[in-house]
Amino acid sequence: xxxxxxxxxxxxxxxxxxxxxxxxxxxxxxxxxxxxxxxxxxxxxxxxxxxxxxxxxxxxxxxxxxxxxxxxxxxxxxxxxxxxxxxxxxxxxxxxxxxxxxxxxxxxxxxxxxxxxxxxxxxxxxxxxxxxxxxxxxxxxxxxxxxxxxxxxxxxxxxxxxxxxxxxxxxxxxxxxxxxxxxxxxxxxxxxxxxxxxxxxxxxxxxxxxxxxxxxxxxxxxxxxxxxxxxxxxxxxxxxxxxxxxxxxxxxxxxxxxxxxxxxxxxxxxxxxxxxxxxxxxxxxxxxxxxxxxxxxxxxxxxxxxxxxxxxxxxxxxxxxxxxxxxxxxxxxxxxxxxxxxxxxxxxxxxxxxxxxxxxxxxxxxxxxxxxxxxxxxxxxxxxxxxxxxxxxxxxxxxxxxxxxxxxxxxxxxxxxxxxxxxxxxxxxxxxxxxxxxxxxxxxxxxxxxxxxxxxxxxxxxxxxxxxxxxxxxxxxxxxxxxxxxxxxxxx
RNA sequence: CGGGGCGUAGCGCAGCCCGGUAGCGCGCCACGUUCGGGACGUGGAGGUCGUAGGUUCGAAUCCUGUCGCCCCGACCA
Numbered sequence: 001x002x003x004x005x006x007x008x009x010x011x012x013x014x015x016x017x018x019x020x021x022x023x024x025x026x027x028x029x030x031x032x033x034x035x036x037x038x039x040x041x042x043x044x045x046x047x048x049x050x051x052x053x054x055x056x057x058x059x060x061x062x063x064x065x066x067x068x069x070x071x072x073x074x075x076x077x078x079x080x081x082x083x084x085x086x087x088x089x090x091x092x093x094x095x096x097x098x099x100x101x102x103x104x105x106x107x108x109x110x111x112x113x114x115x116x117x118x119x120x121x122x123x124x125x126x127x128x129x130x131x132x133x134x135x136x137x138x139x140x141x142x143x144x145x146x147x148x149x150x151x152x153x154x155x156x157x158x159x160x161x162x163x164x165x166x167x168x169x170x171x172x173x174x175x176x177x178x179x180x181x182x183x184x185x186x187x188x189x190x191x192x193x194x195x196x197x198x199x200x201x202x203x204x205x206x207x208x209x210x211x212x213x214x215x216x217x218x219x220x221x222x223x224x225x226x227x228x229x230x231x232x233x234x235x236x237x238x239x240x241x242x243x244x245x246x247x248x249x250x251x252x253x254x255x256x257x258x259x260x261x262x263x264x265x266x267x268x269x270x271x272x273x274x275x276x277x278x279x280x281x282x283x284x285x286x287x288x289x290x291x292x293x294x295x296x297x298x299x300x301x302x303x304x305x306x307x308x309x310x311x312x313x314x315x316x317x318x319x320x321x322x323x324x325x326x327x328x329x330x331x332x333x334x335x336x337x338x339x340x341x342x343x344x345x346x347x348x349x350x351x352x353x354x355x356x357x358x359x360x361x362x363x364x365x366x367x368x369x370x371x372x373x374x375x376x377x378x379x380x381x382x383x384x385x386x387x388x389x390x391x392x393x394x395x396x397x398x399x400x401x402x403x404x405x406x407x408x409x410x411x412x413x414x415x416x417x418x419x420x421x422x423x424x425x426x427x428x429x430x431x432x433x434x435x436x437x438x439x440x441x442x443x444x445x446x447x448x449x450x451x452x453x454x455x456x457x458x459x460x461x462x463x464x465x466x467x468x469x470x471x472x473x474x475x476x477x478x479x480x481x482x483x484x485x486x487x488x489x490x491x492x
Numbered sequence: 493c494g495g496g497g498c499g500u501a502g503c504g505c506a507g508c509c510c511g512g513u514a515g516c517g518c519g520c521c522a523c524g525u526u527c528g529g530g531a532c533g534u535g536g537a538g539g540u541c542g543u544a545g546g547u548u549c550g551a552a553u554c555c556u557g558u559c560g561c562c563c564c565g566a567c568c569a
Contacts, residue, residue: 004530013563030560084569124569158493158567165568218569226569241569273569308528347529354529365528375528 005355007289012233016284020162023292023356025279033160033167040356041279043300045170048278049150051202051297052172055194061146061174068152069119070128077127078252084219085123088156092119121154126220126245126271129175130253137177137267139258144187145177163280164237164492171275177267179259181246184268185223188244191272192225195240203278204295204408205229205285206415207239208438208487210463215447218271222246228462228487230415231284234436236462236489239281245269280492285411286380292357293380295407296400302334303396304358306349308365315340318364321389325362325374328393334400354379359403360396380407421485425476428488432459438489442482444475453477459488 005018020026025041028034037045053063069092076082096113122128129147137145150172160166174191178184192209199207207227218224221243229239250256250266257267286293296302305322309315322338329336337358339349346363353361363375374392377384380403387395418437422428431439443449443461454460468484475482 017562028561032561081569088568155568159563159565212569216569221569224569238569243569306528310527314527342527345527345529345531347527347531349530350528351530363528367528 005289005291008232015289016280017162019283019287019291025283025292026162028162031167033157035162035166037170037276040300044282044294044298045276045279047298047300048198048202049172052194052198052274053148053150055198056148056172056174059146059190059194061148061176063149064147065149065151066125066128066132068122070122070125072118072120074131075120075127077131078220078249080248081124081126081220081252085155089123090121090154090156092121122151123153123155124271124273125149125151125153125173126175126249127253130249130255130269133175133177133267134253134255137255137257140179140260143177143179143257143267144183146174146187147176148172148174161280161492163276163283165277169276171273173271173273176270177250177255178269179257179267181268184246184270185244188223188225188242188270188272191270192227192240192242195242195272195274196227198274199227199229199239199278199281200408202295202297203282203285204297204404204411205239205281206408206412208463208465209467210465210487212241212463213447213450213461213486215450216461218243220245220248221271222248225466226463228438228489229281229285230418230437230489231281231492232414233284234418234490236438236487236491237277237281237284238462238491239278240272240274242272243270245271286407287357290351290382291355293407294357294359296359296404299357299359300335301337301353301356301358302400303329303336303360303362304349304353305336305338305362305364306346306353307338307340308346308363308367314366315342317366317369321364321369325364325389325392329396332393332397334397350377360399362392362396378403380410419487422476423473428453428459428476429457432457432488432490436490438462438487440485441476441488442473442484443486444478444480444482446478449475449477453488457490459490462487462489462491 005022006014008015024038026035026037029036093115094109094113095115096110097107098110100108133145136142152168152170154168157165157167176187178187196207196209199205207229209227212224212226218241223244225242226238227240229237231237247266247268249269255267256264259265282298283292305325307315307318307322309318319340326336326338350361357379359379361377368374372389373386374389375384376387378399419440420431420435420437421440422431428439428441450461464486470484473482474480
């Protein structure tokens with residue numbers, strides 16, 4: 001009791017918020033705009049980190065760590081980047097507090113402890129990292145430099161939402177330096193692929209790869225690529241970005257290298273990142289009115305076993321059988337939880353583990369012991385089946401695979417249905433209002449048109465898809481020529 | 493920053509308009525009955541009513557200030 005969440009149809013936003021809290025993923029802290037990520041939520045993040053970290057290392061990257069603070073003069077070196085983030089920076093101006101002489105027991109900022117130069121709490125780390133790279137790079141032999149860092153960043157957002165937009169969030173940011181433009185572009189696209197693979201294979205969330213329009217580009221980048229996902233309420237979510245920085249940061253921080261011909265040149269850069277926002281994406285992509293639906297590859301608990309018993313004797317008999325199942329499944333590397341609490345009834349446990357999105361539940365009681373079976377329930381479809389005890393070792397892993405695949409296919413089907421081609425502005429607006437989702441439309445390529453459409457419809461260009469069909473046409477807004485359709489949507 | 497809402501027991505809330513011994517549900521503790529889809533009974537513990545000041549014989553309640561959080565909007569690589 002008391003764990004019900006509102007339905008998606010009733011109030012999607014409320015459903016999301018309540019789900020995050022009731023499933024023990026995160027909660028608001030008393031610090032404005034900041035959240036506490038609770039153990040269950042954090043363990044999902046750790047799963048994401050582990051998978052991504054391996055992918056980064058498999059593509060030749062190494063982890064490092066750079067400071068949280070960026071001196072203001074360093075921060076402002078790359079002008080566009082600084083300008084882009086200026087409005088949402090937290091600044092450290094002092095380094096000491098002291099007792100308030102007029103208010104004993106309270107502290108005030110010590111005016112005598114003012115920093116000579118303010119420190120910006122990093123909203124992103126290009127500045128501090130490129131400032132460092134200057135010292136690390138002299139020759140083409142030092143390139144490519146392939147670094148990633150796992151860190152927290154702070155962006156003073158006016159309005160926040162758990163996981164989707166918080167004032168402080170966790171992420172990874174890759175920062176690489178290369179000897180040629182082509183190589184840097186290749187890196188940018190490679191990491192975009194890594195993100196897309198991660199989203200689809202681990203999160204079971206289909207994404208569309210594309211390039212951002214000028215207006216949505218990362219400040220300081222030449223090109224920003226992204227993966228865009230579709231949420232169940234028809235809104236898009238940017239799930240990851242990969243930037244080709246050109247020589248912008250190298251020039252701002254004077255990072256030059258001697259090439260094979262002995263001539264000095266600025267290095268070419270990339271940066272790319274995904275954040276705890278992926279948690280929000282994961283939740284909104286799959287979950288239902290009963291709670292979380294987690295893809296097995298990211299579920300902290302793959303299988304929960306709920307014993308059915310009336311007496312201690314019955315529990316003991318069930319436990320003997322459960323121990324065998326635990327051994328079998330754990331040997332295969334699955335995380336299995338045996339929920340043998342005698343303080344909650346089975347029905348309560350069923351509901352609770354459904355809320356938490358555990359992919360497979362096994363119930364086993366006296367009836368099963370007599371028949372040599374277990375009851376197996378899958379979270380994604382809520383279907384139950386009776387499985388012979390002897391088959392558990394092969395049947396459960398197979399089922400987990402099926403669930404991973406089913407979740408992805410379901411999301412893919414939904415995403416496909418939520419893409420609509422439109423050829424007139426009337427249709428464009430109607431689809432956005434009535435059907436929602438992605439709208440594929442022709443655009444004349446100008447920032448003015450993009451801004452006007454955004455102003456009138458709140459839809460933004462999510463991306464210019466990389467898999468363009470090459471179909472030319474006329475801009476839905478101005479009627480001017482367009483080389484290809486771009487993807488519009490209202491977005492988080 | 494504009495608009496709205498809320499700070500009262502661990503959580504969710506009522507009480508405030510109309511000042512007079514601080515309540516309800518869930519949770520928690522104990523015991524018993526229960527246990528294959530969110531159990532029930534009985535008893536019990538738990539609150540400086542965000543905070544500072546004012547009015548009053550008396551303030552959760554009225555007044556003033558202040559802090560914080562949430563929601564909607566603007567903003568958001």
